[in-house]
Amino acid sequence: MIIASQDKKCKRCYCCVRHCPVNAISFKGEQANLIEEECVSCGFCVKACSQSNKVLKDFVIDVETSLNNKNTKTVALMAPSFVASFKQDPFKLVGALKKLGFSQVYEVAQGAEIVAQEYKRLYQKPLDKPILTSPCPVVINIVKKHYPKLIDNLAHIVSPMIAMADLVKQSWDEQVEVVFIGPCVAKKSEITHESVDGKVDYALLFSELEGLLKKKKINIEDCQKAPLDYLSEEYLGQLFPISGGLLKAANIDTDLLNNDVSVVEGKEEVLETLNGIENNELKPALIDILYCKGCINGPDFYDDKSTNQYKKNKVVNFAKEKKQKAPKSPDYYVEIDLSREFRVLKKKKRFPSEKEIVRILEYSEKFEKQDELNCGACGYETCRDKAVAVYHGVAEVEMCLPYLLKLTENRVTHYQKKAQNLLQLYNEIDQNIVGCSQSILAAKNFVFKASKSDSTVLLLGESGTGKGLFAETIHRFGERKDKPFVKINCSAIPHELLESELFGYEEGAFTGAKKGGKIGKFEQANKGTIFLDEIGDMSPVMQAKILQVIQDKKVMRIGGDKSIKLDVKIIAATNKDLKQEINKGGFREDLFYRLNVLTFTIPALRQRHKDDINLLIDSLKDKISKEHKLPCKSISAKAKEMLCNYSWPGNVRELENLLERLLNLVEEDTILPEHLPESIWENQSQGTNITDPNKPLDEILERVEKEVLINALKRSNNNRTKAAKLLNISRSNFYEKLKKYNLTTEKS
Ligand SMILES: Nc1ncnc2c1ncn2[C@@H]1O[C@H](COP(=O)(O)OP(=O)(O)OP(=O)(O)O)[C@@H](O)[C@H]1O
Structure with a gap:
């Protein structure tokens, strides 16, 4: 290949x-x-x-090995286009090749001269069909592989390269390796063609020769000029790389009025001519056919920026120059065989039926x-x-570009629509969960992702932080929104009843069982979502049963004998520290890992930014006044500040309840600090801006101490003994500090 x-x-x-x-x-x-x-x-x-x-097959290493082999003569055959490809003096290039190790440097032009005479002989005979000249290996390959019917239209004459290689090999008794150097990639294939295989040993491109010279640090410009070697007289063979060169060398008339001879070159013209012959549209003639517009336009033409005319001139001038310098025919003349055979390489392919073509066209949306x-x-x-x-x-x-464009446009529209829907969804979630701080934005993001997923969700956080709201929002904006959302508070139902609540029972399953049995929460939630609130309070026995249901995705009613397949999204929530519960043996580790897939801890209200609390105050006030048909009062700035400074042990629920109470009880239009309950007054954290440069140190320390005490109370659920322990101070010391900061109203 x-x-x-x-x-x-x-x-x-x-x-x-x-x-x-x-x-x-x-x-x-x-x-x-x-x-x-x-x-x-x-x-x-x-x-x-x-x-x-x-990548191209390259023979560079083989050529190097040949040049290094003392027992072998390595001979270069230069394509006649080399004078136009290399900018340097052609004879300096010959000098460089000799320096590289080539013992002789011949021009293929000499072989061309011999081949041209063979064409002349062919032309002198009457032609019974169009005859295609055969120096161009691409044309030969096209005919062999794609126009098998035209195989006999190819002139059975070797190319100048093969003729010259034959001449070289027959002229030397020693071991000779022949390297063709030119601009033609297809020459690499021609050297292995049937009937001429082995005549040329290696084919190099001009660029590969350039690389080899560079590797050996040979600069053409610095080389001494050296003469070309000759085995045959040559002049017009030099014109071979120019269109019509072969005919000129063969002295065949290319007059426009001569229909018996034509010159065809370039991809389009070549294919058109081959089709014309195949369709019997062309009459017998000698057709000088080249795939490139002359070899001076070959794929590896080194100087491919020059105009065709410039390259042509260089070749013609070199031919003229040589005519004066070249020696006459050598004394000896070697007889070489110029005939060659061609073999069809076409494999027959089945052509699809019209129906099959139409079907394929339809795939890329070509219906008409x-x-x-x-x-x-x-x-x-x-x-x-x-x-x-x-x-x-x-x-x-x-x-297919038009098809891909259409496809891309459709995809863009699809994703734009999807993005719009997602944005709308996000906006709805955003409105549902009030807050704009980083922590609440992260929470909204979580809800957004969890609503798109079917994985189990575990919501952690203190009581009243919004776990129930989050669970409902996740369901409401997910794929299951039109299916049931079933909530069960695991701590509110006695352990012995929880099983029947969750899994249901069959009639007569136990004494007191309802007639006809009862459907359980899991079944009710099928295709929808079940929200297992306060899962941390579930008994170990129930935990094991729930684990089983989650694993098997099946449930069996109490007293039943058939399991019911479940497709339920599970959202669990707890205000307990489950890791701590696991350590204490109160919660199953395996259940925890089953639940702990999409987990989020909702921040307590006191941990949130004041802006969040302000937003919540306004939003909850509106909601309550609407729900309970109460006038929506304003809240004074000072009262708001006090609400923001309060530590909210009951979190959003406590805030909601307080606002409901105030809207019901305050008679004035504006809620003022004096309307706020004692607990808010007593539990006023001043904020912990400990870096405030305007505050004295003792004041800052007092503020921090007060915060720490409040936090300890929250963490210990207002149990003072536990809180003192948490802070590693004595109970009496703790009491004193509570008194100092007016925190004594907290229950113990
Ligand atoms: N970010 C919020 N935006 C608007 N309302 C909120 C927000 N967080 C909580 N709420 C409201 O606060 C109240 C308490 O929330 P929720 O019942 O969801 O808390 P919870 O953590 O489930 O409490 P518990 O653990 O006691 O069950 C609800 O009325 C809820 O709508």
Whole structure:
């Protein structure tokens, strides 16, 4: 294989397919791969690939080994286009090649001269069909692999490269290795063609020669000029790399009025001509056919920025220059065989039926004729050609720019809609859960994600922080919103009744069981959500049963014998520290890990920012006045400040209850500090801005001490003995401090 694809470098621009004359590139897993049986080795896909995804077979190491082998003569055959490709003096390049180790440097132009005479002989015979000249290996490959019917239209004449290699090998008795150096990738394949295999040992590109010289630190400019070697007289053979060069060398008339001879060059013209011959549209003639617009435009042409005219001039001038310098024909003449055979390499492929093509077209949304845009972006000339390639498994349906654009537009619309829905959902959650501090924003984010997921949710937090509200919100904005939300408070139901509440029972399951039995909460919640509130208070026996249900996703009624399949989202909540409970043996560790999937600890109200408390005050006040049809009073700034400074052991619930009481009892339009209960007055934390530079140290220390005491009381559920223990101070010391800070109204 002359050209191979590298892994995972393709970016799907389809540039290679567009440059390939025979669509010899397949796409699988979004990666381009060369199809060996189809590839004609023109090499233009290599040049076109911006990702260097294609690599060429190279003989550089073999050539180096040959040059280093003392028992072998390594001979260079220079493509005649070299004078236009290298900017340096051609004879300095010959000097560089000699320095590199080549014993002889011949020009393929000498072989061209010999081959041209063979063409002249062919032309002098009457032609019974169009004859294609055969120095261009790409054209030969195209005919062998893609126009098998035209195999006999190829002139059975070797290329100048092969003729010259034969001449070299036959002229030397010693072991000779022949290296062709040129701009043509396909020469790498020609050296292995049937009937000429082994005549040329290696084929290098101009760029590979350049690399080799660089590696050996040989600068062409610094080299001494050296003469070319000759085995045959040559002058017009030099014109071979220019279009029509072969005919000129063969002295065949290319007059416009001469229909018996034509020059065809370039991808489009070549394919058009081959189709024309195949369709019997062309009459017998000698067709000088080259895939490139002359070899001076070959894929590895070093100086490819120069104009065609400039390159042509360089070649012509060199031919003229040589005419004066080149020696006449050597004394000896070696007879070489210029004939060659060609073998068809085409494998027959099944062509899809019209029905199959239509079906493939429909996959990329081409239902009507006008949907077939034939834009060529995929690299195939028509949408149908591409459909055939899809049928043969070498193209992907998605290789269609208009289809991909439409698909992308649809996706963008889909995601825009989705984003809009999510934003709306987030806004609704945002309105439901009041607060704007970082901690509450994180909580809203959690609720948003948990509502999108079906995983088990565990809500932790002190009593009244909003666990119930969060659970309901998660359900209300999730996929299950239209299914039941069943709440059960595990601490409110006696242990012995909890099992029947949760799992239900069959008629006669126990004394006192209702007629017809009873459906349990799990069953009620099927397809919806069950909220197991205060799960930390559940008895160990019930914990084991719940664990079983969660694991099996099945429930069996008490007294029943059939298990009922469950599809229930579970949200559990507790104000207990479950890790501590596990250590104490009050909570099962395995159940904890089952529940501890999407876990969130809701911050206590006193831990929240004052802005959150202010927002809650306003929102709850509105809610209460609406619900209870009470006038919505305002709250004075001082009263609000006091509410914000209070430590709220009962959290949002306590705040809600207080506001309800105030809205009911305060007669004035504005709630003032004096309307607030004693507990608010007594429990006024001044805030702990301990870095306030305007406050004296003792005041700051007192504030901090007061905060610490309040916190200890909260943590110990207002149990003073426990709180004193937490702070590692004596009970009497603790009492004194409570008195000092007016905190004595707290219950013990
Ligand atoms: N961020 C909030 N925004 C609006 N209302 C809230 C917020 N947090 C809590 N509430 C309200 O506070 C009250 C108490 O909340 P909830 O019953 O959800 O607390 P809880 O943590 O479940 O309490 P418990 O542990 O005692 O069951 C509810 O009326 C709830 O709507």
